[in-house]
Amino acid sequence: MALNVLxxxxxxAGVAAAVTARSLGASVTLVARGPGATALSSGAADFRQHPWLPQDAVDDGLRFVxxxxxAGDGNLWLLSPLGCPKRTVLAQPFIAAxxxxALPKDARPAVVxxxxxxxxxxRLQAKGLAKHFPKAFALPVELYVHRSDALRTIPEIAADLxxxxxxxxxxxxxxxxxRASGATHLYLPTLGYAPEPIDAGVPVYEMLSAPPSVPGIRLQRALEKSIDIRGGIVERRPDGGVQIISGTSCEPLEAHAVVLATxxxxxxxxxxxxxxxETVFDLPVWAGDxxxxxxxxxxxLFSQKASGRHVGLTAGLRNLEYGKVFAAxxxxxxxxxxxxxxxxxIAAVLGVRAGRAAVRFVQNVQNAQRASA
Ligand SMILES: Cc1cc2nc3c(=O)[nH]c(=O)nc-3n(C[C@H](O)[C@H](O)[C@H](O)COP(=O)(O)OP(=O)(O)OC[C@H]3O[C@@H](n4cnc5c(N)ncnc54)[C@H](O)[C@@H]3O)c2cc1C
Structure with missing residues (x-):
């Protein structure tokens, strides 16, 4: 019997789950109503160990990313859009570089x-950078010189490059x-959607991005290449099953197991x-207690300081499994x-874990049915 995982x-998280379940032999339908937080992410991939994280999926989650x-050595310090260094484990290659x-203290890095x-x-980013590299400075370059170019956004520039x-x-x-400034390293807001090495006489890097984020869009495109994504909104039916709403059509869907990566x-x-x-199955959600x-x-729930603890932002499910629904x-x-x-x-680790758990769940049910037949 086909092993259907929705x-x-x-x-x-959803793509990691889908790729994992497919590699284990499942027939996978992945439905998404559009891009989410992944497509806004900065180009860094953060990770911290938590006691509740399934350790057996950590290496595979990292491998997936x-x-x-x-790329990276697991301990990267990258220039953030606010000009302060951000610590992370991996990043897109031109950012991780x-x-x-690795920058010498007496470097003369320029933020382009x-x-x-x-x-x-x-200027803001260079000011932040100068706290660690006193010779850092902002460097305007002459590429977009017309009045109409002044307000170009970074995604527009990426497409142009x-x-x-x-x-x-x-x-x-x-x-x-x-040549004119004596810069020793260049940090650029973007190198295009399909970046290539640039020989400017000094190393050229890309910075982490705030939304709308070219690295985030790059990541979403890479995910979409790894599996078919069907557009639609999944809803719970009154009988407990699910249906996919797409335009004016509404299609019931039978799945042996569901990965909830919403x-x-x-x-x-x-x-x-x-x-x-929780918007599909109305599962209980907690922000702290x-x-x-x-x-x-x-x-x-929300600290007055941006850097304080914002328990409200930790809102989500407390468990990873709800019957045949596996959260990621x-x-x-x-x-x-x-x-x-x-x-x-963490999203990738939980995705790998959910993909495996969904397949194991269906196999166990099928084995039990065979045994009782
Ligand atoms: C601005 C910003 C910057 C960030 N920067 C970083 C960073 O630098 N480093 C880092 O590690 N993390 C960063 N993150 C966090 C990171 O992006 C998220 O942790 C991660 O992308 C979550 O992935 P996800 O797959 O769980 O959710 P999402 O990427 O949000 O995906 C949810 C998906 O579910 C779909 N969906 C929801 N409901 C339904 C439904 N009913 N039917 C069909 N589809 C549905 C959505 O359309 C979407 O496709 C950032 C987040 C933001 C917002």
């Missing part, structure tokens, strides 16, 4: 502004800027209405992705 969610092109640990509107960010001949022009502009607030897996809700995100006069990724709560408590790698 995966709900097309972010890193590396298989998507992420800019590991600040490719167009007028980036000059302010570049992928056009034939544009990378050569960028290389020439960077070389001129290096993300948190951004992905759409968790909502906060009169109470916290609360099931509601009420405004509190204390800092119990950010829909599982208990950790705050914005505080470096783990992000993409």
């Amino acid at each position: 995966v709900i969610g097309g972010g890193v 590396r298989g998507l092109g992420y 800019g590991d600040l640990k 502004a490719l167009c007028g509107s980036q000059a302010i960010e570049a 992928d056009q034939p001949g544009r990378r050569t022009q960028l290389t020439e502009a960077l070389r001129r800027a290096v 993300g948190r607030f951004i992905g759409g897996g968790i909502r906060s209405d009169d109470r916290l809700r 609360r099931q509601k995100l009420v405004p509190l006069p204390t800092e119990e 990724g950010a829909v599982v709560g208990g950790y705050d992705q914005s505080r470096d408590e783990g992000g993409l790698v």
